[in-house]
Amino acid sequence: MGPSRHRDGPTAMLGRSTDAEEVTMARRRETYTDHYEGDFGLSALTAAVCAAAPVDVPAALRLAAGAANLCAGEGAVELGADVRILLDSAVPEEALRAVWLAATGGRFDPAGHGMTTRAWLGRLAELYPARERTPAPRHAYGYAPTRPDVDEARLREDVVAEIRASAAEAPALTAPPLSGVPAAxxxxxxxxxxxxxxxxxLRVLKAWHIPVDKAQFDRLMVLDERLAYPGPLVYDGLDVRWPPLDPARRDAEGDFGLSALAARFASPWHTRTAEGVVREAAAADETAQTPGSAAVLLLQDAVRLLDSPLPTGTIARVWAAASERGYDAEREGTDARDWLRTIAEVCRTRLAEVAPAYVPGHSPARTELAGAVLEVLRAVAPELADRTVSPHASPLTGTDAAEAVAAVVTEADPDLGFRLLLRLLDVLAVPLTEERYARCRALGERFGHGPWLVSEAVERLVRNE
Structure with missing residues (x-):
């Protein structure tokens, strides 16, 4: 699913342009995900105040101390930087007060305690003076943390555009008590x-339960990535108007369905039951997906295989290959179709919990792409023939596994067959040329797969020619 704001000297890395038509405020940015798991700084304080009962000044200061103590005290860097940049700005008092009251749900009004909003921010600034951040630890393999490269002018334009979009679509933002908040x-x-x-x-949207549609949510998540926010900062508590569940939608960035489930069984999983692993997969909606999407897509894969004319033994070989024999249903006393029925039932249970009105359906299989998938499969057939799935326990030759995958492509669903082919390449560590990798990427795009599905599966296999 982070950047601190440092200050050099008393003015805190804050610069103003000399252009009379534009004021440019610059802050040194770092990667917030290196430090935080959620919100931080002044916005984290407003969230804490909003979640509390109406508070007095001592209680508000205790909540500020909590925001400052985030990340072993590093939260004070963001809190101090946030209040100073507001105090150093030309934002008028009435705008500061409007935003503070809206973001806190009106739980603490400085005016009710004899202070302006600027005076309240000034008190926070005294408590949390500018200081240097403790450097973030180096990443795995010794890479130093990198800072996001942010075009400040473009960022302002995009943030203002989102504020205006909400004001245009949400009547609550243009009516009292929030009517002045968008401009502020x-x-x-x-x-x-x-x-x-x-x-x-974002705090205002959450405090007042103002919904955003899926398109705006996607734009907000782009801003999240640009600023290197921890992902929950945007989506935790946000009211999204999700589109209806649809097995044809491809909002996931990575793998999904039966191929993603098989990958879970190829990893250590034995601290849970097999059915428990399926439940986790059925609940693994990505942040851009309508809740229940993971279950819908997994259910579609399972039912397509169940309803296909494929022999049960072929399904068993496909599952064995994709899961790297991580879970052998037949060895556990059930055949492959019974295993698929278990998977389907777990998905239906999940959907009954999160989307009880959903009526399961299936999108048409992309049969026009079957030939393209088989071409990739034929191209790697010689390399598959030299490899074996689980060579030391119930071995399955690469050729037998490839034939089973080809049968899925022609008799059930080319999309599922392609994802299972990627799993097979990954399991058997088949080296790929740049040209073959590019063909896989292009085919993934034609299926409408997310940007990481192919690369996460097989990019590591690419060899320089």
């Missing part, structure tokens, strides 16, 4: 910092 958020984006404005805007 824009002022923070343009006169202070777009990153902070985005986080406060």
């Amino acid at each position: 958020l824009e002022a923070i984006a343009e006169e202070a910092d777009a990153d902070l404005a985005l986080r406060l805007y």
